[in-house]
Amino acid sequence: MRFLQTSDWHLGKIFHEKNLIEDQQFILDQIIGQIKKAEEEKNPYSALLVPGDIYDRAVPSQEATELLSSFIAQMNSEHPSVHMFFLSGNHDSSSRLSYGAKIFEKQNIHFCTNTKNLSEPVILSNDKENVAVYQIPFLSPLSIESTDDKPLRQQQELYEAACTKILEGHKKNYSEIPAVVCAHLYSIGTKLAASERSYVGTAEQVNVSVFNGFTYGALGHIHRFQYCNKNHTIAYSGSPLPYNFDDSPETFMLDVNICAETKTAEAVKIPFKALHPIIKLEGKLAEFLNERADEIKKYKNYYIEVTLTDDVIQPGAYTILQSIMPNLLSLILKGSKAQENSGSLQQRKEAMESRDPVKIFNQFLSDIYSDEELEKDVVTLEKKLFIKEAKAVEKGAE
Incomplete structure (x- = not known):
């Protein structure tokens, strides 16, 4: 059975004040194009896996929501047999992303934004085989209940509990078929792209051994493509666009093949083409x-x-x-x-935070004049006139 994996779209992303909606539309068109190509080659995909950070913000822009809506509508119209799996990442609002989820479910569109039904898979079938697909959204403290009433707060213990619950249910009810899991987390040993360093930082990491027992793990959260285990059966596709000039310009979606008979998986990179490299x-x-x-x-x-x-x-x-x-x-x-000028950034910040108009004005003069120019009579006069006016305004306010 064949899956197409992509993640971390960050729809609505602003890159150095540039709206990337046009670039993101170009990417989504390539995803649909790859699915169409597979159907034409008589080797179709059974599902599209998108493990989190669909939007860039919890409250996405109208353009971003329209982009996702158009993508889903086109996929459902042109490729209705392809199941779509979306889960909420740390950038997504669970309540907003889950809107209409029950209706979408009837159209092979599966949104996972909470932990209520973690152990209930979607069973995908074709003429030859069956595969169970599970989804784990980004887990916040206390979002999973433990079996011993101990509060679960750490990422490691949250994902251990979630995976244990899923695998126990899978072994009991679907042990004869492969299990695929989609999740959004920061795994130990992961190499970060530059666009994550500012907000991942020292975020809690999870050992990917929690996914032992799954045939394949499709992960989201990290913007750089990488395999997470020796067998290449757990992987980040990375984001479809670089979101920092230090990110790799090469981005990928993954062509994932699951063999039900042997319960093995293989993920192969398919490069994206950027509208603006x-x-x-x-x-x-x-x-x-x-x-x-x-x-x-x-x-x-x-x-x-x-x-x-x-x-x-x-x-x-x-x-x-x-x-x-x-x-x-x-x-x-x-x-x-x-x-030399960059060294004054801290001084500028301190001047602005002081809310002292004289201090702010003196810093302004330091930024635009050299040390020699600051000693000139005309600049000295400017300072005296400003200080005199500032004191007058302050006195009038009293």
Whole structure:
């Protein structure tokens, strides 16, 4: 039996202030295209597995919800025999994602957002074999009850309890057929993509041994493709798009084949094509405008991050670069003067947090003038006039 695995869509994601709805539509079209291709080759998929983080936010944008709705409608219309499995990740709102779940269930669309029916699988059948599919949403403390009334709070013990419950029920009722599980978690030994480091951090990790006993485990939460065990029977597909310029530009969905007779599984990568690939460029401003101009033309359709290495950064550098790089999304200043300026970030933060108008104004002057310029009479006069006005306003407020 054949499954298509993809995860962590993060529909509605904003990437450096760029709305990625168009890019995400391009990705979803490829998923449908792969399912159509398999049917044309007379080797169809039985299910699409999407283990979590469907949306980027608990309260998704209208564009994001419409994108998911359109995808489900198209899949249900063009490929009604393909079961779709969606579970809630840590970015999803369980209540929002589960809306209409009972109706969808009748259309082979399965949303799992709570732990009420963990041990009740969806049994998939074709002419040759049967497979049981289970789903475990992202588990929060106390979301699973223990058998000894001990409160379960840690991720490891939560997933141990969930998997034990599922496997006991499977052994009792469906022991003759393979068991596939979808789950959303951070497994021990996982290599993170840059786009997770800011929010995964020291999040609790789970040993993938909890999935021993399942024929295959489709995992979500980590944005980088990787197998999690020696047999390659537990895997993260990773996100379909890079969500950080330090993420790998190569992304994948997984073609998973389950053999019911031997209860074995094999997952093979299928690369996604990006509507706007990402690239990082480094150099001096003049280089991009002159000798590297032809190189820049090759990246017209790319999302670009540029690191400028000029000792002194020309005012308006971002605007200048954007005139030749329409999809420039990030500019990093690496030159010696830029590095010197970056040291004042903490001072700026402290000035803003003080809510002292004089301190804020003095910091503003320090940001736009050099040390020599700050000593000039005209700047000194500006400071005196501002302080005088600020004191007048403060006195009037009293």
